[in-house]
Amino acid sequence: MGQARGSDPRPIAVFDSGVGGLTVLSEIRRRLPDEATLYLGDNARAPYGPRLAAEVREFTAEAVGWLESQDVKMLVLACNTATAQALPLIRDAASVPVMGVVRPGAVAAAAATRSGHVVVVATAGTVASGAYAAAIAEADPALTVTQQACPDLVPLVEAGVISGPRPREAIAAYLAPVLAADPAVDTLLLGCTHYPLLRAEFEAVAGPTVAVVDSAFTTALALEDLLDAIGNRAPTGSTANHRLATTGPAEAFRRVAEGVFGVPPGPVEEVAIRLRG
Numbered sequence: 001m002g003q004a005r006g007s008d009p010r011p012i013a014v015f016d017s018g019v020g021g022l023t024v025l026s027e028i029r030r031r032l033p034d035e036a037t038l039y040l041g042d043n044a045r046a047p048y049g050p051r052l053a054a055e056v057r058e059f060t061a062e063a064v065g066w067l068e069s070q071d072v073k074m075l076v077l078a079c080n081t082a083t084a085q086a087l088p089l090i091r092d093a094a095s096v097p098v099m100g101v102v103r104p105g106a107v108a109a110a111a112a113t114r115s116g117h118v119v120v121v122a123t124a125g126t127v128a129s130g131a132y133a134a135a136i137a138e139a140d141p142a143l144t145v146t147q148q149a150c151p152d153l154v155p156l157v158e159a160g161v162i163s164g165p166r167p168r169e170a171i172a173a174y175l176a177p178v179l180a181a182d183p184a185v186d187t188l189l190l191g192c193t194h195y196p197l198l199r200a201e202f203e204a205v206a207g208p209t210v211a212v213v214d215s216a217f218t219t220a221l222a223l224e225d226l227l228d229a230i231g232n233r234a235p236t237g238s239t240a241n242h243r244l245a246t247t248g249p250a251e252a253f254r255r256v257a258e259g260v261f262g263v264p265p266g267p268v269e270e271v272a273i274r275l276r277g
C-alpha cells in the first residue's frame, strides 16, 4: 500500500464481547505503534456466541454508541460473533468507518490453504450466520469449507483454562470427526477471538499437516491499508495513548489483559453502556 499519512490522532476503537479481542488489539498495537486505541469489552453480557442474533445486534449497537461518544476515528469489531451478525447494521449506523474480523480471517485462510480444504471453528452464532463460509467463498469460490461450532471453549478460556487435558479433549471431540471426514483439510481457521489463546492445543490436535490461522494479523494489515487509503493515520512519532474499558469487573479484565500483553496493561475503566434497562 501507499505511504499516505494523515494527521488524525484520535483513537481507533476496538470492540469485543469480552477479553478475547485483546488478541486483535495486541496485533493492532504492534503493527500501528503511532495509533491511539480505545478497547471496550462487554464482559457484563459475554458470551455473545450463544445469544440470539437480534440480541447481539442490540448489544453491539449500544457498545458502538458508547465508543462513538468517546470521539474515535475508526471502529474495529474484533468480535467474530458481532461481525458475523451485526456488521452491515453497524456500518449503516456508524459515523466512522467500521471494519470486522471475518473478511480478514477468510483472506488468511484462503492464502494459507494449498489443498483448498478449510475448516472454520467458531461460536454457535458465527457458524449459524454462515458469514465465514460466505467470506471464504468470496475470497476463493473453489475452496471447500466445513464449519464447526465449539460452544465449550469460550467458557474454558474465560475460566483461564487455556492448556492441558480439558481444552485438548474438548477440541479433539469437536475436530476429530471433522478432520476424519475430510482428510484433505490442511487449514484450520480460528474464527473466534478466544481461540488464539488455545492455539497450542488446536495445533496439537490438528497435527503438523494442518496450518492454524486466525484473523488478528490480517485484521491489523487491513486496518493499516484502510487508514492509508483514507489518509487517516496518526502523525508519525505520536505518543499513542491506550485506554481499556469493560462493562464488567476491572480487576478480572486486568488479569487477562496482563496475560495477553505479557506486561501490566495499565488502568482499566469500568463503564456503563446500556441504553435501556
Ligand code: DGL
Residues within 6 Å of the ligand: 016, 017, 018, 020, 021, 046, 047, 048, 049, 050, 078, 079, 080, 081, 082, 123, 126, 154, 191, 192, 193, 194
Ligand atoms: N468474541 C466472541 C467471538 O469472537 C467469542 C466470545 C463470545 O461468545 O462472546 O465470536
